[in-house]
Amino acid sequence: MSTRIVVDPITRIEGHLRIEADIENGKIKDAFSSGTMVRLLEEILKGRDPKDAWAFVGRVCGVCTSVHSLTSVRAVEDALDIVVPPNAEMVRNIMFCTQYMHDHVVHFYHLHAMDWVDVVNALKADPKKTSELAQSISHWPKSSPGYFSDIQTRIKKFVESGQLGIFANGYWGHPAYKLPPEVNLIGLAHYLEALEWQKEIVKIHAIFGGKNPHPNYLVGGMACAIGIDDVSGINAERLALVGQLLQDAKEFVEQVYVPDLMAIASFYKDWGAIGGGLGNYLVYGDLPTNGFRDMASFKFPAGAILNKELGNIQEVDLRKDEEVQEFVTNSWYEYREGKTVGLHPWKGESKVNYNGPKPPFEHLDTAKEYSYLKTPRWNGHAMEVGPLARVLVGYARGREDFKAVVDKALTDLKVPVTALFSTLGRTAARGLESVLIAQWGLEFFDQLISNIKNGDTRMAEMSKFDPATWPAQALGVGYSEAPRGALAHWINIEDQKIANYQLVVPTTWNASPRDGKGQLSAYESALLNTPVADEKQPLEILRTVHSFDPCMACSVHLYDEEGKHISRISVVGGE
């Protein structure tokens, strides 16, 4: 006899996610993942200027900000055959590295840590022992007994005030928390430090893109002209600040984030055998070092892995009709040809059709449609995307930099390579790739400086900015490896306007409902067999779901019916 539990809202994520799970004998027997908010941005994009699209789709998400804008300008540049100058490529890479580091650190400390770190238990820690432990795992200077004592005092007063704010009603004292008080205190101290740090690293976005969240991008390159002898644009002072911030970020990743990650992981090795899920991994590839058309130059190599077979990496082609397809069998949409067909995004169509229970409701009817997310498949397979997929593909392709960080982590934790296929592996992979990214960011910075030194100050290719130069029709696909995984936008430009624009995003891959064949997607699959000690407290569910870093606003879209043009309506907004 199983019990159905509902977790809604899932907090410490972006957007609105609901999990319903059937528990039997203390383990999850079946799980249903539902996206419960939709904005229909693709419909809004139709008929607009393709050059403006990056700003619209940038607003898909403000947490993984900038990634949709980058993917969008790549899609338009692909459609119009524009090659951006090397400096623009480097600036985009530096901004992307910035985003990865920001996103991963904030995820670890502010969205995920409280699944592993018992904040209240940290009050029992001995500051002296905490200091000794901190100094044994890192050279980070803020590690004195007095420092930890001050943090502890502050949190004690906070708890005693009775106003617990964001810590109210947490799962403190739950038996699944395993850390000693000293590790909890380190985690809590760094929660606060990371909150300070995260606002610094994003200054790189402000320098190149004017602001963060939502920095500005430009089809053809970047708008931040290089004027090394001018007070405006990018000059020596601006570049010096970027260099400093990248150095500081590398220090934070290496001396705070990764040591904490490894320390915490060492107490949760059992989670190296929980939450593995599909075992299928998909990576589009990203971070070009020799232009976006030279995929061999990517820092993140592309590839697909099926059934955990690391020895058999398959190639990925986003233009092929049969490779990436989206299904709506269990989604609140309709296809003209019925609920069973899959469509490549260039041919995408659908119409929203909510037929779930009328709110307020207790349960979804999971026997039929139950989510605003569509179900994407690669050659018919359900795939997991994200940091773990990237690390596995880099590792399986034999890349030395990947092997070095992965092998060291496995050795330090004394776990086999199979421990990667798990909730713990997913969370660890995010930290491990951050080590690589921190280094790459500095390499891209050096390359930018070197270009400028050699006299190349070009930042944008503007010869095709004027729509009069465009063909009557053009198809494009832009892709990237967003922090949460493989992301692609498909665009169809007709008569200088967007005729169709479609996004298949990481969280759609991971959080989608099952397909018509009954194949579960990544979240649902990973939740199976997860132990649940107390049905009333969904701590274990949060661990596995958070290990994917859900981003729901990204994942929910609607494609209008093919060929149908949206008529211009003069009255906007509504009562």
Add this chain to the structure above:
Amino acid sequence: MIHETLPSPPTYYEEVERKGYSRREFMAFVTTMAAFMGLENSAIGQVVHALETKSRVPVIWLHFQECTCCSESFIRSSHPIVADILLDKISLDYTETLMAASGVQAEEAMKHTMEKYRGEYILCVEGSVPTGADGVYCMIGGKTSLQILEEAAAGAKAVIAWGSCASNGCVQAARPNPTNATPIHKLLKGIPLIKVPGCPPIGEVMAGVIVHLVTFGKIPELDRLGRPKAFYSKRVHDSCYRRAYYDAGLFVESFDDENAKKGYCLYKVGCKGPSTYNACGVMRWNGGTSFPIQAGHGCIGCSEENFWDNGRFYERASAFAGFGIEANADTLGKAALAATGVGIAAHAIATNVRKHKLIAGKVQEGKISEKEFES
């Protein structure tokens, strides 16, 4: 679970002191915030008194149709004490982005605050509310966003509409607004409401609004559109450090051209600074690091109502209908003045003369928006 124990929570100043900040640092913070809020020096004493004696104000922060950029911007707020006070020193009792509890425990936390602090808590709303299809386009815990908003607003002391989504509907309300995304002021009546538009608003602006509320216990002075005058009474154009180039008729003609490298005015490549009310030119972004125009891209007008439908982003502002003052000036000059340096300079001067007459004491002070002015 921890239950409430002590009857008198510590004041801000006690908290700050306990954390090791000196009184000098505390005063520096207060002065900075007072300056952000446009207060006279004489009011600083009030701020100090308020922060020293008041306990933390409970805050419920709801998320509807949004992208969470407002929450992200809020945590970017630059001054260390600002970050500490606003994340730790207000009592942020419900926010899906940061709170430890999920599901039932999260709902209970909100309910607890709504009951215990009825009439005292501040309700922050991030995102628009879709009213299409009976509200099923945004559901949390099995309820529609409208149901949740109405319940939470009933006991709130004041409501803050964060960002362009909650203030104006933003991107999901752009044509054809398929979910009928609705800004919250159209759904709530009879409760004080502050609009803080922008996509997102500047972090320090968000901090400033919160500090004003908890310090004075009342909402800041608003313009006729419901925005705090302190931050939204000036056009980006009027506080832009590139303004001198506009006045001199020196423009970027195309991105990355020689003029772009010199940092000339971006008006001709689409800058919407002349029709956008925001503090970007004064406060800048991310701890004063930069703002869009400084980084070479025009303002896209993200704090203005319906900015997604107010003309394309790379189209010169005067080229589309509804731009108003600049368009009039441009029309005046168009016949005689070709796009030569002399012509543009003359145009700029003519523009300035007209503008000065037209907007002095009205638009610039935020008493009337450009749009209202035109109509």
